[in-house]
Amino acid sequence: xxxxxxxxxxxxxxxxxxxxxxxxxxxxxxxxxxxxxxxxxxxxxxxxxxxxxxxxxxxxxxxxxxxxxxxxxxxxxxxxxxxxxxxxxxxxxxxxxxxxxxxxxxxxxxxxxxxxxxxxxxxxxxxxxxxxxxxxxxxxxxxxxxxxxxxxxxxxxxxxxxxxxxxxxxxxxxxxxxxxxxxxxxxxxxxxxxxxxxxxxxxxxxxxxxxxxxxxxxxxxxxxxxxxxxxxxxxxxx
Amino acid sequence: xxxxxxxxxxxxxxxxxxxxxxxxxxxxxxxxxxxxxxxxxxxxxxxxxxxxxxxxxxxxxxxxxxxxxxxxxxxxxxxxxxxxxxxxxxxxxxxxxxxxxxxxxxxxxxxxxxxxxxxxxxxxxxxxxxxxxxxxxxxxxxxxxxxxxxxxxxxxxxxxxxxxxxxxxxxxxxxxxxxxxxxxxxxxxxxxx
Numbered sequence: 001x002x003x004x005x006x007x008x009x010x011x012x013x014x015x016x017x018x019x020x021x022x023x024x025x026x027x028x029x030x031x032x033x034x035x036x037x038x039x040x041x042x043x044x045x046x047x048x049x050x051x052x053x054x055x056x057x058x059x060x061x062x063x064x065x066x067x068x069x070x071x072x073x074x075x076x077x078x079x080x081x082x083x084x085x086x087x088x089x090x091x092x093x094x095x096x097x098x099x100x101x102x103x104x105x106x107x108x109x110x111x112x113x114x115x116x117x118x119x120x121x122x123x124x125x126x127x128x129x130x131x132x133x134x135x136x137x138x139x140x141x142x143x144x145x146x147x148x149x150x151x152x153x154x155x156x157x158x159x160x161x162x163x164x165x166x167x168x169x170x171x172x173x174x175x176x177x178x179x180x181x182x183x184x185x186x187x188x189x190x191x192x193x194x195x196x197x198x199x200x201x202x203x204x205x206x207x208x209x210x211x212x213x214x215x216x217x218x219x220x221x222x223x224x225x226x227x228x229x230x231x232x233x234x235x236x237x238x
Numbered sequence: 239x240x241x242x243x244x245x246x247x248x249x250x251x252x253x254x255x256x257x258x259x260x261x262x263x264x265x266x267x268x269x270x271x272x273x274x275x276x277x278x279x280x281x282x283x284x285x286x287x288x289x290x291x292x293x294x295x296x297x298x299x300x301x302x303x304x305x306x307x308x309x310x311x312x313x314x315x316x317x318x319x320x321x322x323x324x325x326x327x328x329x330x331x332x333x334x335x336x337x338x339x340x341x342x343x344x345x346x347x348x349x350x351x352x353x354x355x356x357x358x359x360x361x362x363x364x365x366x367x368x369x370x371x372x373x374x375x376x377x378x379x380x381x382x383x384x385x386x387x388x389x390x391x392x393x394x395x396x397x398x399x400x401x402x403x404x405x406x407x408x409x410x411x412x413x414x415x416x417x418x419x420x421x422x423x424x425x426x427x428x429x430x431x
Contacts, residue, residue, distance in 0.1 A: 008417040015391040015416060016329060017398040022413075044322060045314040046424040050392050051280040051321040052370050053377070059278035063292050064270060067299045072263060199289050 001029060006036050014043035131234045133212060135161065139231035142194070146212045146234060157188060157212070159196040159232065165216060172217040173200050174226055182225050188214060247272075251316040258306040266303055273317065274299075277324045283393065284328035294327045329395035376426035384419030387412055 009026040012018045018026055030037045135142035144159035157173055165171065173185035185200035214232035221227065251272070257265035277298055281291035301323055309319055377385065390401045398416070402409040 004417070007421060008413050011417040011420040012398055012413060014420060015388065016326060017391045017396065017401065017416070019397045019399060022398070041313045043420050043424055045318045046427050047388075047392055047420060048314070048318040048321045048325065049373055049427060050377070050388070051283070051325060052276070052373055054276075054279040054283035057275065057279035057282050059274040059295060060288070060292065063278070063295060064274065066292075067270060067296050068267070070296060070300055071266065071303045197287070199287055 006033065007039065010036055010040040011043050013040050014047050131212065133159070133214065133232040133234045135232050136230070139163070142232055144196075144214060144232050155185075155200050155212070157185075157196070157198045157200055159188060159190075159214065160194060162188075162190045162194045162196055164190065164194070168219055169216050170219050171196065171231075172215050172221075172226070173198065174213050174215060174230075175200070176211045176213070184224065185212075248315050248317075252311060255302075255306045255309055255316055258303060266299075269302065270299060273320050276317075277320060280321055280324045281328050284325065284332060284395065290331060291328075294324060294331065297327055298323045325392070332395045373427070376423050379426055380419050380422055381415075384415045384422070387415040388419045388423070391416060 006029060009018070009022060009029060012022065013026050013030075030040065131146050133144035133146065135144075139162070142159060142161040142163075144157060147156045147158075155175075159171075162171060171188040171190060173188050175183045175185050177183060186198065188196045188198050190196045211234045213226070213230035213234065215226040215228050215230050217223065217227055251269070254265045254269045254272075258269065274295065277295050278291055281294040282288070285291050285294065298320060302320065309316065313319070314322075380388065386405065387401060390396050390404060391398075394401075394404075396404065398412055399409060402412045405412065
């Protein structure tokens with residue numbers, strides 16, 4: 001193997017982009033060649049300094065206490081920020097449509113909206129649950145996906161095509177549990193281009209999740225339930 | 239721009255790590271004070287989400303507490319070690335999300351914008367410490383093509399074949415650019431005291 005080839009594998013490993021056959025080759029080379037491993041470490045050291053170019057940010061003060069509790073013992077030692085929610089039973093998804101529709105679209109929705117419900121996804125795979133949300137009315141071009149992350153014990157919400165709102169209002173994510181109760185999952189902040197992404201955890205009180213919806217709420221509202229019809233909603237075929 | 243501990247603090251940080259291996263809480267707390275902001279900023283750069291970034295930083299500090307004895311000074315500075323852990327954990331998280339969701343195509347436009355902005359945005363910063371200015375100078379010496387590949391690899395968390403796909407370039411070209419770019423970066427950074 002030439003020096004250039006070794007440098008190339010070392011650089012790719014330093015950047016953590018190696019895969020496949022190259023990775024296997026590198027594993028062999030570095031085991032046989034201490035200087036290759038040294039070069040890799042030097043390159044990794046150079047690459048790691050790129051982190052210093054990250055925009056300044058201050059770690060939240062609560063994080064310090066959480067880390068100290070976790071390391072030295074304390075009340076919050078068992079949970080990370082994204083660990084709190086319980087998983088939902090995937091079989092329960094089969095009953096989601098009616099509940100979500102009734103609770104979140106409910107009496108304030110038009111018949112046309114109810115009829116336009118489209119089933120997008122209800123895969124019975126608890127390791128890879130994904131459900132699509134459809135937009136309605138003025139928000140028909142919007143779409144969203146909610147994805148269960150079993151590793152992080154929560155849901156990723158990704159949305160696109162969301163129109164900008166006046167400063168007085170914001171998009172809000174809601175989850176519906178097996179009993180039809182609605183749970184506040186927090187604000188869905190829209191970035192440039194109408195895109196939004198959020199990680200949500202409805203809380204410990206949920207034993208199984210049935211569906212999700214997005215509504216428009218007044219900024220700062222502490223209402224325990226949606227105050228407006230859903231603009232995006234996940235439903236199953238009924 | 240993120241402020242990092244100066245390089246002459248390395249001795250202090252080595253001492254802190256040595257004390258952490260002896261389970262000294264005060265040493266761990268001091269290291270947290272020194273590193274928390276930069277590690278959090280790094281995690282935020284990758285993950286964009288506060289909750290995810292906090293989880294990564296928490297994991298890294300737990301790792302430091304548990305594995306300080308495994309730190310090898312010959313393999314780099316203590317800060318580099320911590321930054322590497324932060325980046326690796328952030329990328330692991332990104333890749334896990336990507337695997338589960340398979341939604342990259344739907345949001346490709348957003349992702350590309352975020353990734354390509356990495357080094358470019360950093361280079362445009364004005365509030366630089368001497369250390370970051372040196373780094374910026376080194377990055378500025380890379381060709382645009384090398385910079386792009388390293389940007390996608392380092393901040394984008396993509397694999398080599400994903401970078402090739404994204405850029406529409408042969409895999410061999412991407413690998414060569416990564417090698418030349420990173421070697422050049424190492425040389426330029428090595429020139430500085």
